[in-house]
Amino acid sequence: MEKWRLLLRGSKNAFSNMALDEAIIRILPQNTISFYGWEPSAVSIGYFQSMEEEVDTEACKRYGIDCVRRVTGGGAVYHDSQGEITYSIIVPEEHEKIPKSILESYKVLCGGIVDGLRILGLNAEFKPVNDIVVNGKKISGNAHTRRIKRILQHGTILCDVNPSLMFSVLKVPDEKIRDKMIKTVEERVTSIKKELGSVDKNKVVDALITGFENVLGVELVEGSITEEELLLAEELKKCKYGTKEWNFKR
Amino acid sequence: MELKNGILSANLKVQGGKLLKCKLELEKDIIRKIKITGDFFMHPEEKIEDLEKVLIGIKFDNNEIRKVLLDFYSGDVLVIGADAEDFVTLIMSAK
Numbered sequence: 121m122e123k124w125r126l127l128l129r130g131s132k133n134a135f136s137n138m139a140l141d142e143a144i145i146r147i148l149p150q151n152t153i154s155f156y157g158w159e160p161s162a163v164s165i166g167y168f169q170s171m172e173e174e175v176d177t178e179a180c181k182r183y184g185i186d187c188v189r190r191v192t193g194g195g196a197v198y199h200d201s202q203g204e205i206t207y208s209i210i211v212p213e214e215h216e217k218i219p220k221s222i223l224e225s226y227k228v229l230c231g232g233i234v235d236g237l238r239i240l241g242l243n244a245e246f247k248p249v250n251d252i253v254v255n256g257k258k259i260s261g262n263a264h265t266r267r268i269k270r271i272l273q274h275g276t277i278l279c280d281v282n283p284s285l286m287f288s289v290l291k292v293p294d295e296k297i298r299d300k301m302i303k304t305v306e307e308r309v310t311s312i313k314k315e316l317g318s319v320d321k322n323k324v325v326d327a328l329i330t331g332f333e334n335v336l337g338v339e340l341v342e343g344s345i346t347e348e349e350l351l352l353a354e355e356l357k358k359c360k361y362g363t364k365e366w367n368f369k370r
Numbered sequence: 371m372e373l374k375n376g377i378l379s380a381n382l383k384v385q386g387g388k389l390l391k392c393k394l395e396l397e398k399d400i401i402r403k404i405k406i407t408g409d410f411f412m413h414p415e416e417k418i419e420d421l422e423k424v425l426i427g428i429k430f431d432n433n434e435i436r437k438v439l440l441d442f443y444s445g446d447v448l449v450i451g452a453d454a455e456d457f458v459t460l461i462m463s464a465k
Contacts, residue, residue, distance in 0.1 A: 170407045195409035
């Protein structure tokens with residue numbers, strides 16, 4: 121059975137997380153699935169978003185929350201240091217398990233998460249284009265990019281969600297509807313803790329690993345980041361993800 | 371018809387899709403500057419800059435803008451969350 125590298129990257133700051141994803145896609149010594157967290161809590165915006173439009177950067181400074189722009193499209197995401205697990209899948213475009221179509225790829229790769237969540241006992245389903253829902257409520261968002269003939273798909277799995285904290289850092293179009301938006305989140309978003317009553321992040325990661333193995337037909341073997349990847353990530357953090365020029369580009 | 375000048379902006383929530391935003395600068399009804407943002411996906415991502423470039427110098431007119439967008443969408447690009455008509459509606463609704 122084909123072996124892929126599993127990286128349990130622990131929790132790092134937003135700039136390091138994004139830099140590492142890019143370093144891995146550039147060097148790619150092996151097909152890789154990573155799991156990581158965000159410490160401190162952070163907001164990431166999509167490639168096509170404007171930081172100033174989406175994020176209350178003053179509030180983020182006050183709370184010590186990092187703000188970073190992703191290479192992938194999609195929306196503004198609040199990554200809670202305690203409440204969330206992020207994964208990334210990095211593999212060549214040509215891999216037999218990866219559909220040519222990006223829309224189809226979302227379905228296949230998200231399938232690993234869906235399988236993992238079902239192992240935990242959740243009624244999880246893929247909702248096109250790029251969401252995973254449990255009982256109709258969003259539990260995972262995903263984003264995909266293809267560069268230098270390689271794929272990066274990353275996404276979040278909500279273990280525990282705090283809507284009021286989320287909306288204190290994301291900009292709302294109208295102050296008057298902040299409460300309505302908090303209520304909307306509570307109605308449209310869920311978390312593993314909310315569905316199961318409790319959450320054990322280690323168990324979640326184990327289930328997701330099995331889910332990916334089942335759906336992709338591969339064996340995930342725990343490995344480490346190479347020296348080359350680490351060095352490139354440091355450089356990318358300094359010259360790209362840690363810079364105002366990148367994060368405030370649009 | 372009065373020629374438009376100044377900085378305009380618009381937001382558009384696409385039915386079953388994403389949220390689009392734009393800010394544009396008009397001078398005598400011609401687009402001088404435009405920035406398009408939102409939570410959509412575009413592949414390859416750099417094409418957004420091509421789209422913004424190709425809209426510069428275009429008349430702030432439904433048909434002219436539609437021509438540009440249809441041409442853009444017929445090229446080597448995949449947009450998820452909005453179609454050509456959505457961008458036309460977005461831009462033309464700017465005030």
